[in-house]
Amino acid sequence: MRGIAVFLALISLIFASPLTVKSPLVDDFYTAPDGYESAKLGEILKLRKTPSKLSSMFFEIDIKNSWQLLVRSEDSFGNATAIVTTVIEPYNADPSKVLSYQTFEDSANIECSPSYGMQYGAPWSTVATQIDMALMVPIQSGKATLDSIRAILKSNKFTGIKSDAKVAMWGYSGGSLASGWAAALQPKYAPELKKNLIGAALGGFVTNITATAEATDGTLFAGLVPNALSGLANEYPEFKEILYQKVSKAATDNLRQGTEHCIGGAILYFAEDQYFTGDDRAFPGGYGLLKEEVVNKTISENNLMQMDKDYLPDIPIFVYHGALDSIVPISNVHVTYKNWCDWGINSFEFSEDLLNGHITETIVGARQL
Incomplete structure (x- = not known):
């Protein structure tokens, strides 16, 4: 994109997470430094050039520069977290313009982090999810998006991006969920960004997680169900407890696999699996699970459609x-x-x-x- 400093807010869900590219599980960069909890929201905790060149599905991308930033953020409850965002500078970029792109990760596994998967040499199954983002924890992903923008507006010394740069947010599918929540949270969570933000483009706009679960159950995209449930379970312990109380014994391992697969692998592994419908459904109570008090409350709090x-x-x-x-x-x-x-x-x-x-x-x- 000529004339635009393209900023990809590629955010992991938990603490952010050639063939020598290190996995986030063993890469110290993804570990927040001691005492990071006292840092301000949006503060840059670590910064580096991306260890490997960036890529599309198979090929390297010809760009001028790219950096990774470890940034102070918080979870849905206000507890300190750290997330990773990738900043991409194309040739002829305008440092006064930034595109904050939230990709759909649709996975609860840190090794599916786009900041890792978009590097040349990362496993194909991970690279395939680089246009994917956090359907899993909507509120947290919205906060992370805003904190990433805060961080890059402070990164001029390294990236050249101006502190008064105009920023547009964009996301599709799960990425729209992150960008949409960022737009909804911004007035109270990051009011100072109003002067920078010029708008948000939301495609395949996810406003109701329950509707997506119902629409994909038993279909080719059934893998979205266990991946989404696992993501919420990582954030909400009571929600996780109810899930494993209600899932059938035969489907317990299947549900646990929701924490293991990136979306590409999940589509293959869980294709046409039934969680709420059919004789062999994973949850014997069917859609009744979604009416359980804890489950209903958790999902409702993360459904943008239900917000006032x-x-x-x-x-x-x-x-x-x-x-x-x-x-x-x-x-x-x-x-x-x-x-x-x-x-x-x-x-x-x-x-x-x-x-x-x-x-x-x-x-x-x-x-x-």
């Missing part, structure tokens, strides 16, 4: 979504659109593509940006 006007974005919003989307039903986006408009959002443009579904809209919809 206290979470109304204060920046322009552009949503593009395929009407034929069988993974993220568009009806829930309609609800969010109506709510935000009724509550007085200043700018909300909604582009509904009548001919495309979730996968094809990834490419077709992006042409509008």
Whole structure:
């Protein structure tokens, strides 16, 4: 993207996480330094040039520079965490303009971190998820996105990005969840960023986790269910306890595998598995699991569609979504659109593509940006 300092806010879920590229499990860079809890939100804890060149699925990307930043953030409950974000500088970049792109990780495994997977030489199964982001813990991913932006606006000494740079957020699918929550949380969590943020583009907009679980159960994309449940379980101990109380003995190991697979592997491993429907469903109580008090409360707190006007974005919003989307039903986006408009959002443009579904809209919809 000529004329833009492209900033990919590629964030891991927990503490952020050639063929010599080190896994985040053994790479000390991903470990927060002692006393990091006292650092301010958005403070840069560590910074380095990316250890390996960045890549697309198979080939190196020709760029001017790239850096990784370990950044102070917090989880859904306000506890200190650290996340990793990758800053990419293309040739002829304009340091006064930044694109904060949230990729869909859709995995609870730190080794699926895009900051690792997008490096040339990382395992193919990980590289395949580099356009993927945290469907798993929406509130935390929203905070992490904002803290990443805070960090890069302080990185001028290293990256050349100006502190008053204008920033646009963008995300598709699980990435839209992170960008969407960032937009919703920004007025109270990071009010100082209002002067920098010019808007957010949200594609395949995930506003209701339950609807996605129902839509994908028993389908090719059934792997989204255990991966999403595992991500929330990592963040909410009571939620995890209920899951393992309610899952059948035969499906217990299957559910645990939700912490092991990146989304590409999950699609293959869990294809057409049934968690809430069918005679051999993983949860004998079916959709009744989602009505359990702890489960319902946890998911509701992470469904943007169910938030009140206290979470109304204060920046322009552009949503593009395929009407034929069988993974993220568009009806829930309609609800969010109506709510935000009724509550007085200043700018909300909604582009509904009548001919495309979730996968094809990834490419077709992006042409509008």
